Amino acid sequence: MCNVCGCGTGTVEGQDHDHAHHHHHDHDHAHGDLHFGHGPAGVEVAGMSQERLIEIETDILSKNDRYAAANRARLAALGAFAINLVSSPGSGKTTLLCRTIEALGAQPLAVIEGDQQTANDADRIRATGAQAVQVNTGKGCHLDGHMVGHAMEHLEIAPASLLFIENVGNLVCPAAFDLGEDCKVAILSVTEGEDKPLKYPDMFTASRLALLNKVDLAPYCDVDLDLYEANLRRVNPGLEVIRVSARTGEGMQSWLNWLEGALLRKSARTAAE
Amino acid sequence: MHEMSLVEGIRRVIEDQARAHEFTRVKVLRVEIGRFACVEKPALEFAFDVVMRGSVAEGATLEMIDLAGRAMCYDCVAEVEIAERLSPCPDCGGGRLMPVAGDEMRIKDMEVI
Numbered sequence: 001m002c003n004v005c006g007c008g009t010g011t012v013e014g015q016d017h018d019h020a021h022h023h024h025h026d027h028d029h030a031h032g033d034l035h036f037g038h039g040p041a042g043v044e045v046a047g048m049s050q051e052r053l054i055e056i057e058t059d060i061l062s063k064n065d066r067y068a069a070a071n072r073a074r075l076a077a078l079g080a081f082a083i084n085l086v087s088s089p090g091s092g093k094t095t096l097l098c099r100t101i102e103a104l105g106a107q108p109l110a111v112i113e114g115d116q117q118t119a120n121d122a123d124r125i126r127a128t129g130a131q132a133v134q135v136n137t138g139k140g141c142h143l144d145g146h147m148v149g150h151a152m153e154h155l156e157i158a159p160a161s162l163l164f165i166e167n168v169g170n171l172v173c174p175a176a177f178d179l180g181e182d183c184k185v186a187i188l189s190v191t192e193g194e195d196k197p198l199k200y201p202d203m204f205t206a207s208r209l210a211l212l213n214k215v216d217l218a219p220y221c222d223v224d225l226d227l228y229e230a231n232l233r234r235v236n237p238g239l240e241v242i243r244v245s246a247r248t249g250e251g252m253q254s255w256l257n258w259l260e261g262a263l264l265r266k267s268a269r270t271a272a273e
Numbered sequence: 274m275h276e277m278s279l280v281e282g283i284r285r286v287i288e289d290q291a292r293a294h295e296f297t298r299v300k301v302l303r304v305e306i307g308r309f310a311c312v313e314k315p316a317l318e319f320a321f322d323v324v325m326r327g328s329v330a331e332g333a334t335l336e337m338i339d340l341a342g343r344a345m346c347y348d349c350v351a352e353v354e355i356a357e358r359l360s361p362c363p364d365c366g367g368g369r370l371m372p373v374a375g376d377e378m379r380i381k382d383m384e385v386i
Contacts, residue, residue, distance in 0.1 A: 051386050054294055060282050060304070060378040141275055173275045176311050176376075201358050202311055205372060234359070237347040237369035 064177055067145030071152060071180025075163065079270030081263040082163040084181035086203055088196070089169030091189040092213045094121045096246040097164055101128045103256055108161035112151040114143040114168045121166065131155055142173040145180055160267040162259065171200035182266060183208035190218045194227045201235035209240045211255060216245040276316040279378065280324040286380055291329045296385035299330035303382050308342035309358050309375035333383075342375030 059065065075082050087093050094113075101109065111132040113121040122134035133154045135147050148165060157163060165181060167174040175184075186207040188196055191214055197204045204210060210232050218225055229241050242258065244251035287299060302321075306312050314337055321335045341354050348367030361368050 051300065051384055052294075052296070053382055053384055054290060054296075055382045056286065056290065056380045057382075058286055058380050060279050060286075060380060063282055063285060140278070172311060176275075176378075198359060202309070202376075234368055237371055 061176065061178075064145045067149050068178035068180040069145075071145060071149050074152065075157070075180060075182070076270060076273075078157055078159045078161070079267040080157050080159065080161045080163055081259075081266040082165060082179075082181040083259075084174070084179050084184045085164060085166045085187060086171070086174050086184050086207065087167075087169060087187035087189075088171045088192060088200075091169070091187045091192065092246055093166050093169070093187050094124055096187060096211065096213055096244070097166060098124060098128050099246045099249070099252065100164075100255065100259075101125070101130045103252060104162070104259075108158040110155040110157050110161065110163050112143075112148060112155070112163070112165045114147070114166060116140070116168060137168055141168060141170050142177050143167050143179055144177050148179045160263065160270075162263060171196070171203045175202040175206045182262070186210045187213050188228070188232070189214040190221055190223050190225065190228065194223060194231055197228075197231040197235045204232055204239065205236045207236065207239065209242065209258065212241060212243045214245060214247070215243045215250060216248045275311075276313060276320040277324065279312065280317065280320040283321070283380060284324050284328055284330070287325075287328065287330050287383070290383070291385075294385070297329060298386045299333040299383050300386060301334045301336060301384040302330060302380065303336045303338060305338045305340050305377055305379045305381050307340040307375035307377035308356070309372055310378045311376075312378060329385075330383075338381065340375060340377050342372065344370035344372045344375075346370050 085093050085097065097111065101111075109130055111122070111125045111130055113125060113132055113134045114137060115121055115134070116137050116139070118136070119134040122132040125132035133151045135143060135151050137143065137147070143165065152163075165179055184203075184207040186204050186209070188210055190212065212225065212228055215225065225243060232239050232241055240258070242251055242254045244255055246252070283302070283304070287302070291297075306314065317337070318335055325331050325333060342356065342358065343352055344355050345352050346362040346365060346367050347369035349362060349365035351362070351364055352373060353363055353370075355363065355370065358372070362370060
């Protein structure tokens, strides 16, 4: 890129750039003008610093994305399948996860628990016999790739295992932060209202699967489960939906089958490489 | 949502660039924000002023460029531009739209001295 006029898209050059290429600029500017003397100095002088335009074209979250990519590479090498569980607070994530872990039996797995405060959830997971590490974000409203990378160091992630990352209960921010997971799974409970996907579309758009939880409570909440599904698919037409109740066990087998299929595909991919 | 942490990310990028390209002051920073990005622009502006204090970008102007929201319509299988996240397809009126662009949060360029 030319430091003076900002034209071109090449690499950025430093202050000691001496313009030895004489700035012919005989390439075709889209606007038809050549403008060498429009900088603040009004003229270009070899070796002199003046205002420059530096093209960056970097995602604001690029640093997070690099951590996430490193996490993803570690998981790919192990053939482990990572799920980023996202939902609002109180949707029943931890209960659903505890029931899932119990049902998975001998399947190797690990859990990363994200909350602003307390180790309550990791304690609940560990009570099932599974290994879990709690990440407290303090004031933070989401887990990020860096936190998850450190959390993974505290876990023994076995080949062909499942890694559940229970994100901070929040339907907004976690949508934007890649953790290195294979997919996001959103949990939406029937007590939250059918319009939640419309009010907070990003999280459901970013997810591959939605678990519509607490369906045993549907008769008491005057809710329309079909409307829940319609609204979920309105914000994400490709979304898979499974209706479950962690309390009664309804739908849990479909969820377990989904997990098993996802893990098999991931492990097969790793074995093939 | 988390504008403060976004701006902290911007500051890290600026500091890396300042070392690499040896500039001492940022006059203008341009960012591209998609229509569907989880960014509240006034909050980003406020956080920018606060977080850049003491850096080479203290007092810099933050220019935000809007990028259009685009989605794939599952009914007419066309890529269309939509103004709001839940807008229907402008071509067929369908309501099953999957966003394909508009969630960008990108530092485009900066004017430096």
